[in-house]
Amino acid sequence: MRAFTITERLLVPAFSVSLLVLPTVAGAQPIARVDTLLAANQVAPAVAQMDQALATSPKEYEVLWRASRVRLLQGDAQPEKSKAQDKLYRDALSLAERAIKANSAAPDGYLRRAAANGKVALFSGVLDAADYVLQAKEDADKVIAMRGVPPTTLASAHYILGRTHLKLSETPRPLRMPLGLGFGNATEAAVQLKRATELRPGFVMFQLDYARALLANDRSSEARALLQQLPSLANQEPGDELRKREGAELLKTLR
Structure with a gap:
């Protein structure tokens, strides 16, 4: 079995959805610093800080959704299809569920649950994990329907929805329909991914997958x-340099 490319692994991303400066949580360092560390590709320090915050404030919403994001990134770094990767993806899903319980009115928990469900689905095989795919779509739709969602968060929801459509479109529709996945199509993928790039322009991950769509x-x-345009864009997410190389390889096939 071939290894997934980083874009294939990221049916839905582990990207930052907020860069706001937040108050200190229950004696922990300001957890918003995790976003800054990850944007600078400093994953190990981000993990350490997140683990500290999670140990100190295990029921705090802002801690829980960020911890879910960090677990996904840790999972991405594991060997493909390994038990360690599966565990981290499922830990991320559990943390997202806890975030939703802590604050069911806010968008980030649903966004992180959508991301985690996408990872679990890709790990298991999309057609063997239809329930996870459907939950990812439902959560992305829920975030998009919310009022007052910050543009970067909204962009991420459109990205998740677009990636879901794009990934499903790779499998013939008759094979997907009995599983409730017949909705996926490349046209809608392009619509959703375009919207993601409009809301968050210059973001490598979004632009690469919009090009694929x-x-x-x-x-x-x-x-x-x-x-x-990809080489000139600023790296803002772990894996962006690899995404740029993938984009360069894809570009060669178009010449």
């Missing part, structure tokens, strides 16, 4: 333009 819709000239 354009290619899936036979819009190669538009995809080429996006891929040509």
Whole structure:
């Protein structure tokens, strides 16, 4: 079995959804610093800080959703299809569930649950994990329908929804329909991923997958333009340098 590329692993991402400066939580360092560390690709310090905050404030909403994000990134670093990777993805799902219980009116818990469900689905195989895929879609839709969601958070929800459509479109619809996954299509993937790039322009992950969606819709000239821009974009998420290399390889196939 071939290894997934980083884009395939990230059916839904472990990206930051907020860079706001938040108050200190129950004696822990300001947990918003985790976002800054991850944006600088300093994953190990972010994990250490997050673990400290989680031990100190295990029921705090802002801690729980960030901890879910960090667990996904830890899982991505594990060997593909390993028990360690599966455990971390499922830990991320559990933390997201706890975040929703801590604050069911806020969007980040649902966003993190969507991300974690996507990871578990990809690990298991999308067609063997239809319930996880459907939950990811439901949570992304829920965030999009909320009022007053920050643009970066909203962008992430559109990205998750777009990636779900794009990944499902790789499998013939007749095989997906009995599982309730017949909704996935490349056209809707492009619509959702375009919206993600509009809400958060210059974000490598979103732009790369929007280019992939354009290619899936036979819009190669538009995809080429996006891929040509990738090297000049600032890295904002662990894995962005690898995504840029993937984009460069994809661009070569269009020449």
